[in-house]
Every structure is written in structure tokens, then in C-alpha cells.
Amino acid sequence: MEKKTRNLIFGLFWMLLASSNLCIDGLNIWPMPSSLKYGAKTLYLSKDFGLDTVGSKYVDASSTLKDAFQRLLDIVETAHAIDTNSTYYNPSLLLKGMRVVISSPNDELQFGVDESYKLSIPSSGNPIYATLEAPTLYGALHGLQTFSQLCHFNFTTRIIEVRQAPWNIIDQPRFSYRGLLIDTSRHYQPLPIIKNVIDAMAYTKLNVLHWHIVDTQSFPLEIPSYPKLWNGAYSPxxxxxxxxxxxxxxxxxxxxxxxxxxxxxxGHALSWGIGYPSLWPSSDCPEPLDVSNEFTFKLIDGVLSDFSKVFNFKFVHLGGDEVDTSCWVMTPHVRKWLTKHGLNETEAYQYFVLRAQQIAISHGYEIINWEETFNNFGNKLSRKTVVHNWLGGGVAQQVVAAGLRCIVSNQDKWYLDHLDITWQQFYMNEPLTNITNLQQQKLVIGGEVCMWGETVDGSDIEQTIWPRAAAAAERMWTPYDKLAKDPRQVTGRLSHFRCLLNQRGVAAAPLTGRGRAAPEEPGSCYKQ
Structure with a gap:
């Protein structure tokens, strides 16, 4: 087939898709809200569109809401120069501002915080105000993100429009835990890059950044209690x-x-011994950490103590995956310790994980461990454990049947470093597969897409994450009965969102091709 003919057919396909009702009557909101109603009028954003918090119990002492509102204005105006003197619009259709009413005065962010909101935009009034109601500040932040997607630049009038008013949106997340892992051990990620990832997470309503800070390759984080640990960083x-x-x-x-x-x-801790070699069983066999050395657990206690002063999330992740215990039995002093305590290498692995759990609990944390801990000794884990699935399907079903909580990240569908996994597979991966008992379903607290760092650094991390992570984000946010049963039904809407990310400065890759794909040829953003 000649290139011109192929391009024509490809272009016609996308035009038909974009004009079809598969975008839910042309609504380009991502992730799709729980409930929405809309009309047919167009409103115009006032040049002095403002924030009104009269009646809100939340006092914005930290300026979090004020800053979020300013970000809203920045992202809806960032792509074009707004003509504040335009006379094209009808003054009676001017959207003057937004009233935000938050019920709770508390701004504590913690697992399970109420993230629901209601957004209403009337089509008439004198003046017209949008109203955003939320039980908490964090529900309001999500509402602002949704409102931002209702705003469109009109190239004729040079002003921002809110189309299809009146709007009534009622929304809340399906899962309380909606995560994205980044790995700063395999490649260092500069702070501005991490902040860019956080910005894009907010656009997609993901709410947990899983920071896999250290690993075998490097230990980049300062630990005040044990300052030589970051000797294991790649460079100063x-x-x-x-x-x-x-x-x-x-x-x-x-x-x-x-x-x-x-x-x-x-395991995954070789870099620790650069600063503290006694953590290694031996210089010839340095991993996993020496289970026979009390200093190992003293140091873990110090690290977690320092963590607790900064990382104030309810959970800490203690890993526990891919532990090859052969160094323990090959190293004479460790083997002697095993014999003295009547432990084989598998029992020593259990001993290490459970002792680390108790240290974390002593610092006020609940624990997340990778699934190998459950697979090997699940009935011995602290009941405060959340099992993090990654090896494949079916594990979540076993975990919740055992009465433990679970996070789903099965690598065959939700590992971003697997470039052969398409956005369609990310979208269709269902965390509750084969879990029909309602009480057991509640034990699946959510899911997480994982951006392991072997082949990403600051140059390519964004296009490797997006838009595939956004596909999973809708799976985790939108009610199950509102999710598409066929990913083709959301192709146009996700394509629009991917282009919106680009317009906001996020280097989201095209939908076509493999993960981290580049555009194949000239063409519209909406056709790639």
C-alpha cells in the first residue's frame, strides 16, 4: 500500500472515531466522573474569574486552595494569549467565578480521606457562579481538576469558554489507593522531574506517589542517623x-x-554496604543484608525513625521481594548463626521480614510488602500488612481470602517499563478480577502502575508513564459500571486527554505504537 493511501485511510479512521458517540457525546473528561448532567449553552470565563470561599468551614491558612485555584487559571490559560478586551461574548453568559464550600476545617491528608465533590455550573444567573462542594480540601482539589477540563479556548473570540452548561457533576473515587511508582535508584530523577510527575498525577486524579528511593544500584537519600548510607549514591x-x-x-x-x-x-540492598560494609554477609557475597548482625536491625530502626519525621503517610513499604538467601548459607558466620538459632534460610527470611515489620510498627507505620512475603509465609505477617501484588494475576484473590489487604500491580498489565504493554491493556486490567465477595472486595484498597527505572531517566520518564498510566487511572477512579467494556470506546477521549497533557507541558507519548512511542509521521496530535 502506498504511503499516501495508508495515511488517508488512517486519517479517515481517526476522523470517524472522533465524530462517533464513543466519546460519550463528545465529552472529553478524563477520568470520567461518577455522575454528570449537562446542557447546551456556552459560558465565557470572566477576565477577573475569582475564588469565593464564603460559607466554607475550611480556613486556607496554608494557601493550598488559593494556590490550587491559581494553578487552575494557569493551566487553562497557558496555551494561548487571552484577549481580555474581547466583545464577542454575551455579558449575561459571563461566568464570574467559583464558590468553593468545604465542610471540614481539617486539611490532614491521609489514606481514606474523603475525596468526593460536587460541581455545578448554572447556565443563567446575575452573576453566574460555579459552585464546588466537597467534604474535604482534597475533594475540592479534584473538582478543580475536572473544571479545568471543561474550559476551552475559542480561537475566534480569543477567550475561554465553558461549553455545554448547565453542568452538574457528582464524583468520587472507586478506590482509595491509586498509585504510581517511580524508581530513583536505577536512574536518579532530579527534583523538577519528580514534581512534573506529581503535577501530571494530579491531572489524572492519582493520589499516591510510591517512591522507590533506594535499591541495589544506588542509595541517593540522606539518612541523618547513618550519614554514610548515601555514599552509595552514583555521584555526589x-x-x-x-x-x-x-x-x-x-x-x-x-x-x-x-x-x-x-x-x-x-534484598535489593547492596548499595547500603558502600557506606557500612558490615551490613554485607561478606564482600564477596554482599546481598541480602546480614540477618545475623544486630547492627542491620539497629540501622533499619534508625532509617525508619528518620523516615517518620518526613514521610508522614500511614504506610511504609518494606519490600521483601526477590530475596536470594544463598549468601546466608555460604557465609560461615551467618551459617553459624542460623545453626545456633535453629533456622534454615527460608525461616531466616521470614524472621528478617517480620522483625523489620515490628520496627516499622514501632514508628507508627502500617506496612506494605511485595507479594513474595505472602506467598512464603502469609499467615505469619502482621495483620497491619498490605500485600503488594506484582508477579501476576490471581494473587489478590488469595490475599483477600486470607483477610489481608491488597494493592494490585500485576506486571503483565501495569508495569510501565514493559514497553510492549499497550494502553488498552492498562485500561482493561481489573483489580477485582474473580473477587465477588463484597467484604473481600473492600480489602483491595486499590492499584498502582509501576515505572521501574532501569531504562528511564529525566529524558524519557514522562513519555514512558503517560498516557498509559492515565488509562489505568480511569480504571481506579471511575465506577465499574461506567468503565468502557471495550477500550475502543474511549480511544478518542484518551487521545484528547493525551493532547491536553502535551498542552500543559507533559511529554505524554502518542497512543499508537508501543510504550514510549514517538510520532510515526506528520499529523494532528488527536490522530496519533
Whole structure:
């Protein structure tokens, strides 16, 4: 087939798709809200569109709401120059501002916080105000994100429009935990890059940044109690101070996102021994951490103590995956310790994980562990454990049947570093597969897409994450009965959202092709 003919056919396909009712009557909101009603009028954003909080119990002492409102204005106006003197619009259709009414005065961000909101935009009034009601600040932040997607630049009038008024949207998330993992050990990610990822998470209503900070390859984080740990960083400049970590936590909180810190033990910890070699069973066999050395657990206690001063999320992730215990039996002093305590290597693995759990609990944390801990000794885990599935399907079903909570991240569908996994597969991956008991369904607290860092750094992380992570975000936010049964039904809407991310400065890749794909040829953003 000649290239011109192929391009014509491809272009016609996308034109037909975009004009079909598969975009839900042309509504381009992502993720799709729980409930919405709309009309046919067009309103115009006033040049002095403002924030009104009269009647709200929330006192914005931290300026979080004020800053979020300013971000809203910035992102809807960022792509074009607004003509504030335009006379095209009807003054009676001017949208003067937004009234935000928040029921709770508390701005604590924690797991399970109420993230629901109601957004109404009337089509008439004198003056016309949008109203955003939410039980908490964090529901209001989501409402602002939805409102931002209702705003469109009109190239004739040069002003911002809100089309299809009146609007009535009632919305809340399907799952309380909607995560994205980033890995700063395999490649260092500068703070501005991490902040860019957080911004895009807020656009998609993801609410947990799982920060896999350290691993075998590097230990970039400052630990004040044990300052030699970050000797394991790649270089002196590829490090994070504790002040940097606090900055990330605060930046994320102001957008309704918790930061989950991970300390992966006892495996994946070779870099720890660069500063403290006694943590290794031996220099020839350095991983996993030495189970026979009390200093190992003293250091873990110190690290988690320092974590608790900065990472204030309810959970800490303690890893526990891919533990090869052969170094323990090959190293004479560790083997002697195993014999003395009557433990084989599998029992020593259990001992290590459970002891680390108790240390974390002593610092006020509940624990998340990778699924190998459940697969090997699930009935021994603390009841405060959340099992993090990654190896494949069916694990969540077993975990909740055992009465434990679960996070779903099965690698065959939700690993972003697997570039062969398409956005369609991300969208269709269902965390509650084969879990029909309602009480057991509640134990699946959510899901997480994982951006492991072996092949991403600051140059390509965004296009590897987006838009595939956005596809999973709708799966985690939107009620099950509102999700598309065929991903072709949302192609046009996701394509529109991907282009919106680009317009907001997020390097989201085209929908076509494999993960991290580049545009194949010239053409519209909406056709790629």
C-alpha cells in the first residue's frame, strides 16, 4: 500500500472515531466522573474569574486552595494569549467565578480521606457562579481538576469558554489507593522531574506517589542517623537531602497526593554496604543484608525513625521481594548463626521480614510488602500488612481470602517499563478480577502502575508513564459500571486527554505504537 493511501485511510479512521458517540457525546473528561448532567449553552470565563470561599468551614491558612485555584487559571490559560478586551461574548453568559464550600476545617491528608465533590455550573444567573462542594480540601482539589477540563479556548473570540452548561457533576473515587511508582535508584530523577510527575498525577486524579528511593544500584537519600548510607549514591550530585524529601512530600500534599517511601529489605540492598560494609554477609557475597548482625536491625530502626519525621503517610513499604538467601548459607558466620538459632534460610527470611515489620510498627507505620512475603509465609505477617501484588494475576484473590489487604500491580498489565504493554491493556486490567465477595472486595484498597527505572531517566520518564498510566487511572477512579467494556470506546477521549497533557507541558507519548512511542509521521496530535 502506498504511503499516501495508508495515511488517508488512517486519517479517515481517526476522523470517524472522533465524530462517533464513543466519546460519550463528545465529552472529553478524563477520568470520567461518577455522575454528570449537562446542557447546551456556552459560558465565557470572566477576565477577573475569582475564588469565593464564603460559607466554607475550611480556613486556607496554608494557601493550598488559593494556590490550587491559581494553578487552575494557569493551566487553562497557558496555551494561548487571552484577549481580555474581547466583545464577542454575551455579558449575561459571563461566568464570574467559583464558590468553593468545604465542610471540614481539617486539611490532614491521609489514606481514606474523603475525596468526593460536587460541581455545578448554572447556565443563567446575575452573576453566574460555579459552585464546588466537597467534604474535604482534597475533594475540592479534584473538582478543580475536572473544571479545568471543561474550559476551552475559542480561537475566534480569543477567550475561554465553558461549553455545554448547565453542568452538574457528582464524583468520587472507586478506590482509595491509586498509585504510581517511580524508581530513583536505577536512574536518579532530579527534583523538577519528580514534581512534573506529581503535577501530571494530579491531572489524572492519582493520589499516591510510591517512591522507590533506594535499591541495589544506588542509595541517593540522606539518612541523618547513618550519614554514610548515601555514599552509595552514583555521584555526589545525584543525591536527595532530607530537606529535598520533605519538599517532595509537601509539594505532593498540596495536590492531594501522599508519598509512600520504600525501604526494600533484606534484598535489593547492596548499595547500603558502600557506606557500612558490615551490613554485607561478606564482600564477596554482599546481598541480602546480614540477618545475623544486630547492627542491620539497629540501622533499619534508625532509617525508619528518620523516615517518620518526613514521610508522614500511614504506610511504609518494606519490600521483601526477590530475596536470594544463598549468601546466608555460604557465609560461615551467618551459617553459624542460623545453626545456633535453629533456622534454615527460608525461616531466616521470614524472621528478617517480620522483625523489620515490628520496627516499622514501632514508628507508627502500617506496612506494605511485595507479594513474595505472602506467598512464603502469609499467615505469619502482621495483620497491619498490605500485600503488594506484582508477579501476576490471581494473587489478590488469595490475599483477600486470607483477610489481608491488597494493592494490585500485576506486571503483565501495569508495569510501565514493559514497553510492549499497550494502553488498552492498562485500561482493561481489573483489580477485582474473580473477587465477588463484597467484604473481600473492600480489602483491595486499590492499584498502582509501576515505572521501574532501569531504562528511564529525566529524558524519557514522562513519555514512558503517560498516557498509559492515565488509562489505568480511569480504571481506579471511575465506577465499574461506567468503565468502557471495550477500550475502543474511549480511544478518542484518551487521545484528547493525551493532547491536553502535551498542552500543559507533559511529554505524554502518542497512543499508537508501543510504550514510549514517538510520532510515526506528520499529523494532528488527536490522530496519533
Amino acid at each position: 550530585s545525584e543525591r536527595y537531602t532530607m530537606a529535598d524529601a520533605a519538599e517532595i512530600v509537601n509539594y505532593a500534599k498540596r495536590q492531594g497526593i501522599n508519598v509512600l517511601a520504600e525501604l526494600d529489605v533484606p
